[in-house]
Amino acid sequence: MNAYPLKLSFKLIAVSPQVKITDAQDRLILYVRQKALALKEDVKVFADEAQQQQLYQIKADRIIDWSAAYTVTRPDGSQVGAIRRQGRKSLWRATYHILDSVGNEVGLMHEETPWKKLVDGLVPFAGYFVNPAYLIDLRGQTMLYLKKERSLVEGRFTLEQRGAVTDADETLLLPSLIMMLMLERARG
DSSP states (O other), X not given: OOOSSEEEEEXXXXXXXXXXXXXXXXXXXXXXXXXXXXXXXXXXXXXXXXOOSEEEEEEESSSSOTTXXXXXXXXXXXXXXXXXXXXXXXXXXXXXXXXXXXXXXXXXXXXXXXXXXXXXXXXXXXXXXXXXXXXXXXXXXXXXXXXXXXXXXXXXXXXXXXXXXXXXXXXXXXXXXXXHHHHHGGGO
């Protein structure tokens, strides 16, 4: 298990978005690279910045993002789980369902305060100043809390532990959380 809080950072303007995740001792634990200009989302998660050790691949099940599912697999092809965006409810509050390796819903990622998404939708560039926070629930308990930090040139988030997170939980939650951030990054 990693030492919390984790720090997530990515450049807001990039041809091929990249995310760095470091632990409380500032050690790199995950490096993420998204395939540029792909019709369907295709995200690779590595253990190192040199991209030598791939840990996961996250792929969309369809081209259109509305209620799409994003499957997380290991390099050997075995499925870790998936996340699915909740279509209609996501207009008001960013909501994603976390699915286990056989497709059962085991958790939820959602915005803590829905009014922030409303303000962000009504006021251009509000996402750079109105910083959303997300609750990550697993088996009915809030396990993680993700908060966006103020920044104009890169997206910075802090991930705090709120419940007992096992290694198996992290294997499902961290890639799911990364995909949610990649989808929500357009908000600033």
